[in-house]
Amino acid sequence: MPKERSAFVCQNCGYSSLRWMGRCPDCGSWNTLVEERQEPKRRASSGRAVAGREEGPVPIDSVEGDAGDRLSSGVPELDRVLGGGIVRGSLVLVGGDPGVGKSTLLLQAASAVACQGTRVLYVSGEESAAQTKMRAQRIGALSPNLLVSAETDVAEIERHLSAHAPALAIVDSIQTMHISELESSPGSVTQVRESAARFLGLAKGLGISVFLVGHMTKSGSIAGPRVLEHIVDTVLYFEGEGSSSYRILRAIKNRFGSTNEIGVFEMGEKGLEGVTNPSAMFLDGRPEGVSGSAVAACSEGTRPVLVEVQALVTRSTLGMPRRMAQGLDNNRLSLLLAVLEKRAGLELGTYDVYLKIAGGLRVSEPGIDLPVAVAVASAFLEKTVNARTVLFGEVGLGGEIRATPRVEERLTEALRMGFDRCVTAQAGRKRTKHAEGGITLVPVRDIRSALVEALDRTPS
Numbered sequence: 001m002p003k004e005r006s007a008f009v010c011q012n013c014g015y016s017s018l019r020w021m022g023r024c025p026d027c028g029s030w031n032t033l034v035e036e037r038q039e040p041k042r043r044a045s046s047g048r049a050v051a052g053r054e055e056g057p058v059p060i061d062s063v064e065g066d067a068g069d070r071l072s073s074g075v076p077e078l079d080r081v082l083g084g085g086i087v088r089g090s091l092v093l094v095g096g097d098p099g100v101g102k103s104t105l106l107l108q109a110a111s112a113v114a115c116q117g118t119r120v121l122y123v124s125g126e127e128s129a130a131q132t133k134m135r136a137q138r139i140g141a142l143s144p145n146l147l148v149s150a151e152t153d154v155a156e157i158e159r160h161l162s163a164h165a166p167a168l169a170i171v172d173s174i175q176t177m178h179i180s181e182l183e184s185s186p187g188s189v190t191q192v193r194e195s196a197a198r199f200l201g202l203a204k205g206l207g208i209s210v211f212l213v214g215h216m217t218k219s220g221s222i223a224g225p226r227v228l229e230h231i232v233d234t235v236l237y238f239e240g241e242g243s244s245s246y247r248i249l250r251a252i253k254n255r256f257g258s259t260n261e262i263g264v265f266e267m268g269e270k271g272l273e274g275v276t277n278p279s280a281m282f283l284d285g286r287p288e289g290v291s292g293s294a295v296a297a298c299s300e301g302t303r304p305v306l307v308e309v310q311a312l313v314t315r316s317t318l319g320m321p322r323r324m325a326q327g328l329d330n331n332r333l334s335l336l337l338a339v340l341e342k343r344a345g346l347e348l349g350t351y352d353v354y355l356k357i358a359g360g361l362r363v364s365e366p367g368i369d370l371p372v373a374v375a376v377a378s379a380f381l382e383k384t385v386n387a388r389t390v391l392f393g394e395v396g397l398g399g400e401i402r403a404t405p406r407v408e409e410r411l412t413e414a415l416r417m418g419f420d421r422c423v424t425a426q427a428g429r430k431r432t433k434h435a436e437g438g439i440t441l442v443p444v445r446d447i448r449s450a451l452v453e454a455l456d457r458t459p460s
């Protein structure tokens, strides 16, 4: 019998150390090192034994299967984020805060797939089969092809999967799964990592698409999801603001598609419903004739989305003024404030600046720069932006406005939403078409002229 060892494992990133430390030297998080038994015996991970591995190298064009081998989840917004449906044999991690709707989303997808006549196994480690049924009844998801099991032992689930050969399996959640040979408790990094590796082996070996639910926060602080990100093919993050019924699904990692696509849902009485017109949703309730508000034509993946950028600028009572952004990277805001100060002469140094993307969307594409700068200037100068003007463009450190991709799509969406004027970068070719189509383009070279064009002449 080999000697038992224990080590301190970071619950955030999986870093392992023989002695306890207050701060993980790998990921830098505090108080995340927890003592776990190490397993000197055979490693439980059969996960890496991907089917076909023992056959040795083969010519790439003779390898079976292709990325076109996808199954529709029956939830169009989920298909979009996955890159056009569920890839056969893929392992997908769906993360998000508790209560955001992960179980609901996956049960809906499971049921939609089952209704197409394909067998699906829904493993619930958190709720009993009866509770899962109640939820299924609520969202109208009862189908004889949908099998449920309230199992947490990975070996048992392995048996179910071999016996019933479903095309899709949902494991809700990975934190409740355990491998009995391992001594550490369910939810520990070792259990989570080894269970996920086993599911990876099953997915690849049996050609079953497996969705793992993982509770995690954006910083990835609970029970080792960072470790999981490396194991799985795709990581989806489901997010929503506490008070709002809107939910956004985005891909953080995707081996089979882009990570730019977002799916927008609304949580209702009968589960989640896809939002086909997100722009209308994000612009809903927009105040008109108020300074500090600008509409941005963003491009999230292949889809254009209009959002309202709101800014509030107040005189600071602190030595170091506050700069706070919601839905936008804070550093990005600081950079744009510096450009406004240096290149447009706005003396923001003694003012607090608050910025928010209304509706809870997080935007990281460069086209948001110009609307953010204009919203801040609008708040500072107390001049409004015309309610039917939309903006997009990247702002350079020299104060220049640079072109961003997908001009046509953004303009078409703006036009569809009733906007008739667009302030954007000078560069670009296909401009005239839209000027004729009812939207007047106002090309600008730098931030100074952008402010002149975007802001109304008189203070609000």
Ligand code: TYD
Pocket (backbone or CB within 6 Å): 096, 097, 098, 099, 100, 101, 102, 103, 104, 105, 135, 138, 139, 267, 268, 269, 270, 271, 272
């Ligand atoms: P759930 O899917 O259990 O969240 P998670 O698995 O991410 O923890 O969703 C929980 C919330 O969703 C709960 O607060 C109730 C709400 N909900 C609805 O509003 N409508 C519905 O049809 C369902 C099933 C849940």
Ligand code: MG
Pocket (backbone or CB within 6 Å): 102, 103, 104, 126, 172
């Ligand atoms: Mg759940």
